[in-house]
Amino acid sequence: MNLVWPDTAIEILLICVLALLARGLLKRLIKRWIERTAKRVEEPGGGLSSRAAAMIAQAGGLSVERQAHRTRTVGTMLGSLVDASLALIVVFMVLQALGVNIAPALASAGIGGIAIGFGAQSLVKDVISGLFLMMEDQFGVGDHVDIGTLNGTVQSLGLRATRIQDSNGEIWYVRNGEIVTLGNRTQGWSNANISIPVAYSEDPRQVISLLTEVCRGLAEEPEWAEQILEPPKVLGMSELAAGQANYLIVVKCPGDQQWAVEREIRARVMTAFQDAGIKAPLTLPAGPAS
Amino acid sequence: MNLVWPDTAIEILLICVLALLARGLLKRLIKRWIERTAKRVEEPGGGLSSRAAAMIAQAGGLSVERQAHRTRTVGTMLGSLVDASLALIVVFMVLQALGVNIAPALASAGIGGIAIGFGAQSLVKDVISGLFLMMEDQFGVGDHVDIGTLNGTVQSLGLRATRIQDSNGEIWYVRNGEIVTLGNRTQGWSNANISIPVAYSEDPRQVISLLTEVCRGLAEEPEWAEQILEPPKVLGMSELAAGQANYLIVVKCPGDQQWAVEREIRARVMTAFQDAGIKAPLTLPAGPAS
C-alpha cells in the first residue's frame, strides 16, 4: 500500500484508456464477423425449375427477416460478454495498481474454474453449438429437421437446448451440443420414392410404359400438380430377386410433403395393374405363400 | 506479521466493501436471469383445435404454479452458493492482509481439487444438468417422459437424479447428466397410428371408404370423442409388399392416451372387414402359411 500517487494515477488512467480501446476494437470485430456470416446462401435449392424455385424463394424471404432478428440477438449477447470480461480485468488491474493483493481471489477462482470446467464442459459445448446453429441459420422455428434418430418440427431454439415436436405430438428437448449432423427438410425438397414389386415373368417394357402413363396422368391433374416440383421419373428395374422384380418411381415434391403423393401413386398403380392383368409377385392361383 | 495498522485496516475495509458490492451485483444478476428463463413458452401445443387447446391449457395453469415453486428453489440455492464462495474469498484475503501465509492451504486445496475434479466430473455434470432441467421446465412430477430406452411417469426430480416409475411399476433412478434427449408426452399430444393389412387383390378405394366410415362412427360416439383431439385421418395405402397392402389411420389423442383408441379401431375395422367380405392377406381356404 505504498502508493506513489502520480505514478499510480497514470497507471490507472493507462489501464482505462487501453480497456476502452480494446472494447471498441472487439465490438467492431464482432459486428464485422456477424455481418460476414449473416449473408445467407442465395440459391437454396440449386437445380430446380423456376416454379419450384419461386415456391422456395418465399420461404427465403421469411428467412431473411428471421436472420435479422437473430443477428441482433447474437450481437447483443456477445457484446455483453465482452463488457463483462473487460470490467473484470479492469477491476483486477486497478486493485493491483492500488496495491491490494488479489492473488488469493485469483487462486480461488482458478481452483473453482478447474473443478467446474471438468463438469461443465458439456454446458459450454451446448452454448457454443447453439451460437453457431443460430449464426449459420441451420434451422428456424417451424422447420422440419432430422437429428439423429429424432425428427420433427422445431418449436423453439435456445442457446442450450432446442425444443422439437415429433409427428406423434411428443415434445422433445435436445441439447445443442448433441446435434452433430442435422438435416433440414424445409430448406430443400423431398423425393417420393415408390418401389413397385412385380412378378418375375412380366415384360419389363410393358410395366415401365404402364407406370409412366400412371405418373403422367397424376402430374397433369391440377390437384396433385401443386405438390409435385418436377415431372415424375420412372427409373426402371431397380432390383431382381428370386420370383420378383422391383420398379422404382421418383417424384420431386416440396419439403416433407411427399407422403400423400407416394400413397396416391401406389394406389393408382395397383388399380392399373389389375386392369392390365400384370401379376404381383407370388399370387399364384392355388398355392399358399408366406 | 509486520502489521502497519492503518494500512491493513483500510485494506480489510476495502475488501469487505468490495465483497458486499459483488454480492449485491451477483444476487441481482441471478434474480434477473431466473425471471428471464422462467417465462414459460405460451403456446404448448401449437396448431390444435380450440377444444384441445383448452384441455392442455389446464395443464399449463398447473405448470405455472409448479414453475413459481421451482424458481424459488433454484434462486435460494444459487444465492447460498454465492454467499459461500464470497465468504471463502474474503476469509482468504483478510488472512493475507493480516500477514498469515495461506499458500499451503491453497496448495492443498488445489491438489485436492485436481484429484477430485477428475473423479467428480460426472457429479458436477449431473447437478448442472439438473439445474437446467428445472430452469427450462422440461418436465415436472407426474409427467410421462421418454429418456433413451426408458419411459415412464416422473415421481420426483432431484438435482442429481430423477426418479421414474415405468408402466410395469418398476422404480428407476436416472442421473440427470445422462438425460441427453428427453421426450415429454404430457406437454404435447399423442398420435394413434393404426396399420391395417389387407389382401393385395382388394380395391383400394373401397377399403379406404370403409375405413373412413369406421373412424367417423367412432369419433361421433361421446364416449370416445373425449379421447380424440381431432377427427381421425385415413391416410391411404402406406406400403405395398408381396401379397398384401397396408393402410394407415392416424388419430390425434391427448398425451399418452392413444392406446385404447388404437385397440378399439383395430377391433372395429376387423368386424367391418368381415361384414364387407374384404379379405385379410393370406387367409386362403386350404393352404398352409408360415
Added chain:
Amino acid sequence: MNLVWPDTAIEILLICVLALLARGLLKRLIKRWIERTAKRVEEPGGGLSSRAAAMIAQAGGLSVERQAHRTRTVGTMLGSLVDASLALIVVFMVLQALGVNIAPALASAGIGGIAIGFGAQSLVKDVISGLFLMMEDQFGVGDHVDIGTLNGTVQSLGLRATRIQDSNGEIWYVRNGEIVTLGNRTQGWSNANISIPVAYSEDPRQVISLLTEVCRGLAEEPEWAEQILEPPKVLGMSELAAGQANYLIVVKCPGDQQWAVEREIRARVMTAFQDAGIKAPLTLPAGPAS
C-alpha cells in the same frame, strides 16, 4: 528459520483456532445435509389401492431403520474425511510458520496427484457414486434391481462395488460408478403382461369376454388373490398381423412376483379356448406350417 517468537506463536494460535472453527462448521453442515437428504419419499407406490399400499408400507417401515443405519455410516465417514483434511492443512501451515520449507513435499505430492489422478478417476467416481447410492437410498440389501444387462438380488452394498446374485445363482460384482440407470423392482410393483395369440377369423368381442371371465375367476380365488394388487385388465386387441390377432392382459402384482400369475393365466386361457372352440393361429387340420 528466523523465528520471532511472539509473532510465530500468535500465528500458530490463529491457525489452530481457525481450523477448529472450520471443523465445527463443516461437521454441522454435513449433519444438516444428511438430515435433509435422509427424509425418505413418503408415498413409495403412488396410486395403489389401500391393500397394496399396506403391503408396501411394511417394506417402508423396514427401510426407515435401514436408512438410519446408513446415515450414521455415511456421517462417520465424512467426518473422518474432514478431520484428516484439516489435520493435513494445519500441519503444513504450522511447519510454514516455523520456517520449514515445505515446497518440495508439496511439489512431490502435486506430481503424484496428477499421475494418480489420471489413473484413479474411475475409483473416485465409484466411491462418489456409492456415497450417493447410499444417501439417496436407491436400493438396499435384498432388493431386486435392474442394472443394465444384469438383474438380481443385492447381496451387499459397498462404497466401491455392489454384490448382486442373479436368478441363476451367479454372484456379480458391479462397480458403483458404472451404475448409470438403476431399476428397483422391490420399491414398486410388477405388471404381468400376457399376450394371447388368436386366429384372425375369431370374433374379438367373444375373445375379450372369455378372457375377462378367466381373469375374474383367477382373481377371486384366495390362493391367487394374494399375488394380485388390482383386478386384472383385459386391454383388447393389441396387434393385428397376417393371419393372427393378439390380445393383451395386464395384471398388477407385488414387485417381482408376476411370473407365476403369468404362467397360470396362460394355462387357463388355453384350456378355456379349447373348451370354447376358439382357434389358435395356423393350427389348420392338414396343412404344414413353419
Added chain:
Amino acid sequence: MNLVWPDTAIEILLICVLALLARGLLKRLIKRWIERTAKRVEEPGGGLSSRAAAMIAQAGGLSVERQAHRTRTVGTMLGSLVDASLALIVVFMVLQALGVNIAPALASAGIGGIAIGFGAQSLVKDVISGLFLMMEDQFGVGDHVDIGTLNGTVQSLGLRATRIQDSNGEIWYVRNGEIVTLGNRTQGWSNANISIPVAYSEDPRQVISLLTEVCRGLAEEPEWAEQILEPPKVLGMSELAAGQANYLIVVKCPGDQQWAVEREIRARVMTAFQDAGIKAPLTLPAGPAS
C-alpha cells in the same frame, strides 16, 4: 549455500522425525484398512438348504486361507510404496535445507509426469483395479468367472492382468482395468433352465404332471442327487407361440455343474413324452415343415 549450521541441523532433524511419524501413522492406517476389508462376507450363498450350505462352506474355508495370503501380499506392497514415497520427499527436503537448488529436477519430473500420465493412465487404472479385485476377493485362482463376452477358469491373478482359460482351452489375458462387471459362478450356485417345447393341442395339466414325475425320479437317484442342491421345480407354461407351448423346468445345481443335469432331464423328458404319446410341436404325419 549460506549454511547456518545449527539452524540447518535442527531443520533436518525435524524433517526426519516428521517423516518417521508419518511412516508409522500410514503403516498403521494400511494395516487397519486391510483388516477391515479382509473380513469376508459370512454367508456366501444365502437362502440355501443346509446340505448345499455345507458344500459351499468347504470352499469358504479354502477361501479364508487364500485371503490371508493375499492380504499379506497387498500389505507388503503398499508398505514399500509408502517407504519409497517418504524417502523421495525426505531426500528432496534435506537437499533443499542444505541449499541445493532442486527446482530443475522437480520441473523435469513434472514434465515427465504429465507426458507419461496421459499415456499411462490405463496402466495405473489396471493396477488400482487389480488391487481392489484382490482386496475385495472377487475371485481366486480356480474360480469360474464371467467377464463381458469371455468366461472361463482363472489361472493366475496379477496386479495388471488376469490369466483365464476358457472351456475350449484357449488362454486369455485380460487387463484388470477392463473388468467392469464380473460374475463368479463358483461363489454362488447355477440353475439348470430346461425349456420343453410341446404341441399347442396338448393338455397343460397332463404335461406338467409328467414333467414333475420325471424330475422327482431324477432327484431320487443317488448318482444325480449329488449334483442337485434343491428339488427341481416345474414352473409351468412359460411361453405361448403359434403352434407350440413351452414349459420351463429349473434345477438348482452347484456352481457351473448344471450342464449334465440339463442334458439328462432333456433326454428323459423326450423318452417319457414318446411313451405317453405327447406330441412335439409340428411333427404332423405327412406335412412339410421348415
Added chain:
Amino acid sequence: MNLVWPDTAIEILLICVLALLARGLLKRLIKRWIERTAKRVEEPGGGLSSRAAAMIAQAGGLSVERQAHRTRTVGTMLGSLVDASLALIVVFMVLQALGVNIAPALASAGIGGIAIGFGAQSLVKDVISGLFLMMEDQFGVGDHVDIGTLNGTVQSLGLRATRIQDSNGEIWYVRNGEIVTLGNRTQGWSNANISIPVAYSEDPRQVISLLTEVCRGLAEEPEWAEQILEPPKVLGMSELAAGQANYLIVVKCPGDQQWAVEREIRARVMTAFQDAGIKAPLTLPAGPAS
C-alpha cells in the same frame, strides 16, 4: 513505473524489430507450406483407358482453378491469425517494458482459456479439420461425397461445417471435425455391380456366354457407350446357394452414373433369359414358395 528511458526505449525497439522479423518469417513459411500442399495429385483415376482419363481430366482442369481460389482464402486467413497473435504479444511486452503489471489480465485470460478450452475443443477441432479439408482438396462444391451414413452433393464448404444435399433433396449440415473417413465419387469412377440369380440346374457356360452377349450389345450402342468407361466384365459364378447360383457383371462408369446402366442391363438380361428359356430360381409351375 521506474522508467529508465534509454533502456526502455531500446527494449521496445528490440521487441518491435523482433516481432517484424518473426512476422516475415512466419508469412514466408505459410506461403511455402501452402504452395507445397497445393500441388494436386496429377493422375486422378490411375489405370483408366485414355478416353476415360480425358473425361476426368476436364474435371481436373476445373479443380485447378478451384484450388487456386482456395489457397488464397486459406493463406489470407492464416496471415490474419499470425498478425493478431503477434499484435497481442507485442502489446503485452510493451506494457511490461513500460512497467504496467499485466499479471492480472494474463491470469484472467488463463482461467478463461481453461474454462472455454474444455468446452470449445470440438469447435477448434472442426475448424482445424475444415482447414485441412480445404488444403488437401478432399472435395469441392458440387462433388458427390460419402460421409458415414450420409451421402449427397456438397452445396457449400465452410471452416466449421459443410452443407450437403442428399439425393432426396434434404439439406444436411455436418461439422467438419466429424468427417473422419470421406469418400468422393466424383474424383473417381463408379462400378455398376449387377448380380443375376439363376436356377441351380442351368449350365454355367451357357449363362455366361448369354450374359457376355447382352453386355457387348449394350456397350456397342452409342447411347450407352457414353456412360461406360471400359467394356463390361462378366465375372462368372460368384455365389452358390441352395437352389440357385448368382452371376456377377461389373461395368466401370463415370462417377455416380452407374444406376441407369445397372437397371438397363438387368432388364435386358431378363428378356434374354426369357427368350433362351433359362429358368430363374424357384419359379416352378405349380408349387408354393415362401
Added chain:
Amino acid sequence: MNLVWPDTAIEILLICVLALLARGLLKRLIKRWIERTAKRVEEPGGGLSSRAAAMIAQAGGLSVERQAHRTRTVGTMLGSLVDASLALIVVFMVLQALGVNIAPALASAGIGGIAIGFGAQSLVKDVISGLFLMMEDQFGVGDHVDIGTLNGTVQSLGLRATRIQDSNGEIWYVRNGEIVTLGNRTQGWSNANISIPVAYSEDPRQVISLLTEVCRGLAEEPEWAEQILEPPKVLGMSELAAGQANYLIVVKCPGDQQWAVEREIRARVMTAFQDAGIKAPLTLPAGPAS
C-alpha cells in the same frame, strides 16, 4: 553469474554423486523387477494327462529361451531410458549451479510437452502396452492369437505394433495399446465341438451309444490319436428344438489343431447314421422343406 567457486564446485560434486547413486539404485531395481516378472508360470495347461503335458512342456522349453532373449531386450531398453533421464537432469542442475538461467528452455519444453502429450497419448500407451506384453510373455512369434475380431499367427512383436498373419494370408498391423483382451491358442489346448442334428423321433440312448462307438474308433487309430489329447466325450442331448435334437461331442486337441478332427468325426458320424438308419431332421420322403 556471481560464481563463488568453492561453493559451486561442492554443489556440482554433490549433484553428480547423487545422480550416480540414483542410477545404481534404479538399475538394480529394474534388474530385480525383470527377474521377478520373468519367472514363467510353471504349469501351462493345468489338469492335462501326462502325455498332453509332455507335448506342451516342449513348447515351454522353447518359451524359456524366448523369455531370456526378451528380458535382455527389455532390460537394455529401460537402462538407456534411465541414463537419458538422469543425464538430462544433471545437465539442467549443473547449468543452474553455474548460474545459467534455464527457465526459458524449461518453459518451452513444458509447452511442447503439453501440446504433444495430448496428441501422443496413444503412442505412449502403445509402447507401455508393448513393454508389458513382452514382460508378461503373453505371446511370442509363431503363436496363434485371438485379438478382438482378428486371429492369426504372430509374425513379429514390436514395442508399438504387432504383425499378425491371418489364416487367409493377409498381413495385419495391430497397435499394442488396442490389444485389450488377448487369447493365445498355442499356450493352451483347443476343443473340437461337434454338434450332430438328429430327427426328433430317434431314441436318445441309441444315438449316444452310436456316437460313442464312432469316437472310440477314431481315438484308437494311431493316425488320429496324435491329434487328440484326451478320449473324446459324447455329452448327450444339448438342445431340443421343433422337429430336431442336437447331440454334442467334445474332443480335446492340441492348440489350433481341432479342425481336421472335427471334419473327420462329422463325416464318420454321417456314414454310421446312414448304416444304422438313424434319420436326420426333416428328410421326409416326399415333403418340401425350407
Added chain:
Amino acid sequence: MNLVWPDTAIEILLICVLALLARGLLKRLIKRWIERTAKRVEEPGGGLSSRAAAMIAQAGGLSVERQAHRTRTVGTMLGSLVDASLALIVVFMVLQALGVNIAPALASAGIGGIAIGFGAQSLVKDVISGLFLMMEDQFGVGDHVDIGTLNGTVQSLGLRATRIQDSNGEIWYVRNGEIVTLGNRTQGWSNANISIPVAYSEDPRQVISLLTEVCRGLAEEPEWAEQILEPPKVLGMSELAAGQANYLIVVKCPGDQQWAVEREIRARVMTAFQDAGIKAPLTLPAGPAS
C-alpha cells in the same frame, strides 16, 4: 537491462555451444533410429513354397527402394523439427540473457498452447500415426489394404491422411490416426475359400474324391497354375445342417487374386456334380422350397 558485458557474452556463448552439441546429438540419434527401424522384415510370407517366395521376393525388391525413399523423407522432416525447436529455445535464452523480459510472450504461448492443444490433439495424433505408418512400412502406394469397413488400393500416403480407391472406383480420404488395425493383402497371400453345399444323403467319400479331382485338374492347367501358390486342399465336411452338408476347398493364391479362382472352381464343381449325379440340397423333383 543491467548488462555486464563479459558475463553476458560468456553466457550467450555457452548457450550456443550447448545448442550445437544438442543438435549434433539429436541428429545422430535420429539417424541411428531410422537406420534401426528401416531394416525390413526379411521373410515376408514365411512358410511358402520356393516359387511363391520368388514371386513375393520381387515385390520385396521394389519395397526396399520404396523404403529408402521414405526414410530420407522422414529423416529430413525430423531434422527440420529439431532445428526449429532448438532455434526457438536459443532465441528465448539469448533474449533472457540480454535482459529482455520474455515472460509475457511465453505466457501467451502457454495459453494458446492449451487452447489449441485441446482441439488439435487429433491432428497431432494423425501426424504421429502417419510418421509411424511410414517408418514401419505398413503399406505403400499400390498396395491393397483393409482399414476397418473400407478396403481398396492406396493412391497416396500423406502425413495426415491416406488416399485410397476402393474396388468400385470411389476415392476415400482416411485420417491416419483412425487407422487402428490395418490389413495388407499385397504383403501376404490370399486364400480362396469355396464352400460347396451338397444334399445330406450323398456319400462324403465320393464327394471329397470328386472335389479333389476337380481341383487337381485346375491346378494342372498352365493358365490357372500361375494364379495358385500351392496345390488346392479339399478340407472335407465343414458343416452339417438340416438337410445339407457343406464341403470346404481352400486354395492359396497371390495377394488379392483369389476371386477368379473361386469362381472357376465353383463352376467346374457344379458341372462335375451334374455329370456324377450328386444332388444339391433341396432340389426335389416336385416340391416347393423357399
